[in-house]
Amino acid sequence: MKAGKALNARLDHRNPLVFDTHELGRRPGALQRLSRTVQAPGSPTPFGIEGVIGVPEGSPVELDLRLESVLEGVLVTGTARASAEGECVRCLEPLGQQLEADFQEMYSYPDADNRGRAAEPDDDAEDTDDITPLEDGMFDLEPVLRDAVVLSLPMQPVCREDCPGLCSTCGARLADDPEHHHDAVDIRWAALQGLADTTSDGEKDDMGGAEAGVDEKQEK
Numbered sequence: 001m002k003a004g005k006a007l008n009a010r011l012d013h014r015n016p017l018v019f020d021t022h023e024l025g026r027r028p029g030a031l032q033r034l035s036r037t038v039q040a041p042g043s044p045t046p047f048g049i050e051g052v053i054g055v056p057e058g059s060p061v062e063l064d065l066r067l068e069s070v071l072e073g074v075l076v077t078g079t080a081r082a083s084a085e086g087e088c089v090r091c092l093e094p095l096g097q098q099l100e101a102d103f104q105e106m107y108s109y110p111d112a113d114n115r116g117r118a119a120e121p122d123d124d125a126e127d128t129d130d131i132t133p134l135e136d137g138m139f140d141l142e143p144v145l146r147d148a149v150v151l152s153l154p155m156q157p158v159c160r161e162d163c164p165g166l167c168s169t170c171g172a173r174l175a176d177d178p179e180h181h182h183d184a185v186d187i188r189w190a191a192l193q194g195l196a197d198t199t200s201d202g203e204k205d206d207m208g209g210a211e212a213g214v215d216e217k218q219e220k
Ligand SMILES: [Zn+2]
Pocket: 088, 089, 090, 091, 092, 093, 158, 159, 160, 163, 164, 165
């Protein structure tokens, strides 16, 4: 699976995220600028942090690329612009956000791999600074673009910096109701609380209070 991946899966020049460097040529110093708008792919991996925020499948991603021919390959520098959608981690309201991601990747000529670098399994190329080989003079920008987009997304998106979130007692959205508060503990909650205390030593505790204790016991 490792070594065969790059060799067997031939790149399809009709894939909008596959770029052809033939026009650029191999004369070191040659430059080519490209602009292309592609649709965000949804599979195999979506452009985003699943369940948090991401660029929806099919939505436009504007790419500006600069291809530079260097001695051992093609250096690609670029910027991607897209709109991400997600939800606020505090109040769970939907939110949209413009993102801009910069990236750079070196794609080497296959005949420049005498030092054995380009022959490395493809999987390692993503974790390290190993160079990705060109295939038939083409490269697939998707892995690089996806990493850049994901890194540019907030891990904890909020609808606004001072979003007060939800009421911990009733779940109401505090931004809609700034005056919101609860008087001293409601007698019904107090009754439930008492119930939780009596069951926490036994089996499951649906109120969640005993979770930490249970985990500790299971680790032994
Ligand atoms: Zn919010």
